[in-house]
Amino acid sequence: MKLAIRTEKLSRRFGRTVAVDGVDLAVPEGAIYALVGANGAGKTTIIKMLMNIFSPSDGHAEVLGTDARHLAGKAFTRIGYVSENQEMPEWMTTGAMLAYCRSFYPQWDAALEQQLVRQFDLPLKRKLKHLSRGMRMKAAFASSLAYRPSLIVLDEPFSGLDPLVRDELIEGLLDRAPETTIFLSSHDLGEIETFSSHVGFLEQGRLLFSEEMPILSNRFRDVTVTLERPSSLPDNRPASWLQPEIADCVVRFVHNNYKEQITERELAEFFPTARSFSLDPMPLRSIFLAVAKSGRNQRSSGANEARRINA
Template sequence: MKLAIRTEKLSRRFGKTVAVDRVDLEVPEGAIYALVGANGAGKTTMIKMLMNIFRPSDGRAEVLGVDAAHLAGNAFTRIGYVSENQEMPEWMTTGGMLSYYRSFYPQWDPVLEEQLVRQFDLPLKRKLKHLSRGMRMKAAFASSLAYRPSLIVLDEPFSGLDPLVRDELIEGLLERAPETTVFLSSHDLAEIESFSSHIGFLEEGRLLFSEELPVLSERFREVTVTLERPSVLPEKCPASWLQIEAAECVVRFVHSNYKHEITERELAEFFPSARNISLDPMPLRSIFLAIAKSGRSHVQSTANTKGIKA
């Protein structure tokens, strides 16, 4: 498997504050990889290390087979980069900016540029400083896609945009996806769930997991057990059971390692008096909330929580 991005124990500290903590990450070529996490989780710092804007305190990163610490000049003709705080030559017109950038990229595709201008309905004669935020982001996307980069890195690209603009940008991005790798950060799960192929969850600088989105969705289930009579859970429940709650004859928890028949058999053995056991798929937002809350409160111990014993 060829990798577009690979990091080893990548870390960044600002004084005593650890922004990124020993992250091991692999992004396969051709993936649409979403790095998600709350604001302040370390996503932007991570991206800036990948783009050689920040130097890591420890560890290393490779981008398109090049040590990120050596990225410069021609290396960026293969990488598109768009940030929510994108700096642009505001005194230029949109057309002037595209014309100016064109000279820096030997592989710039004028036919694709025209297509993107039409698709995003860009006003070529209007100065960038007079554009709305949504239109400025469209211009940034067009200028980063027109030279057909091998890797597109996006830092919170859809933040604060209205749904129509966001959908237009996602559509433009997906049309380029077959020929490139996309790596984006976001704190909004709804905007990335529909099109990402891989996902990683960053919390307080630590990468809690990284995997294909269908695999993640398949291994999480919301479990509801209805019993004949109340009882008490044993002191130690399986580590894969998160957010355990019990009331009278009903037990609810999130199973983080669902394996279809194996899991169903184990639950039947654990709850022999169950009248019903349901295992329901979970939306991405619910999965991440379960992971985040479990990481903070060590739900395995479920202090002061009553439950059911087989």
């Protein structure tokens, strides 16, 4: 499997603050990979290291087979990059900006440029400083897609945009998907769930998981067990049960390693007198909340135990 992006123990510190902590990424060529997490999780810092804007404090990153620290000049003719706070020559008209960019990319596709202008309904004679945020993002997308890059890197591209503009930008991306790799960061889980092929979840600078979207969706279930009489949670319950809780005759938890027949047999063994079992698929947002809350609870328990030992 050829990789468009690969990192090994990628880390970045700002003084005593660890922004990215030992991240291992493997983004296959042709993937639509979404790196998700809350604001401040380290997503933008990772992208800036991939784009050689920041140097890693530790570890290594490769982009299209090149050490990210050596990306410069012609290497960027194969990479499209759009950030949430894209800087643009505001004094230029949209048309002049596209013409200016055209001269830097030998593979610029004039026919595709015109297609994107029509698709995004770009006002070519209007100055960029007079465009709405949504229209400015459309112009940035057009200037980054028209030269058919091998890799498109997007940092929070849909933040603050209305649903119609987001849909138009996503459609423009998906049109390019057969010929490129797309790597984007986002905290808008509902949007990326509809079109991403792979997803990585970043929290406090650490990558908690990185998987193909169908595999991730298939292994998580929201489990509800209805008992015949009030009971307690099993002491020897598996680590794959996240956030277990019990109220009267109802047990609820998130199962993070669901395997159809095996899991159902396991539940029957733990709850032999159960009246019913419900194992429901979960949306991406619910999966991330379960993983994040479970991780925070574990860290809190570890900190409390450390304080008890040191007391």
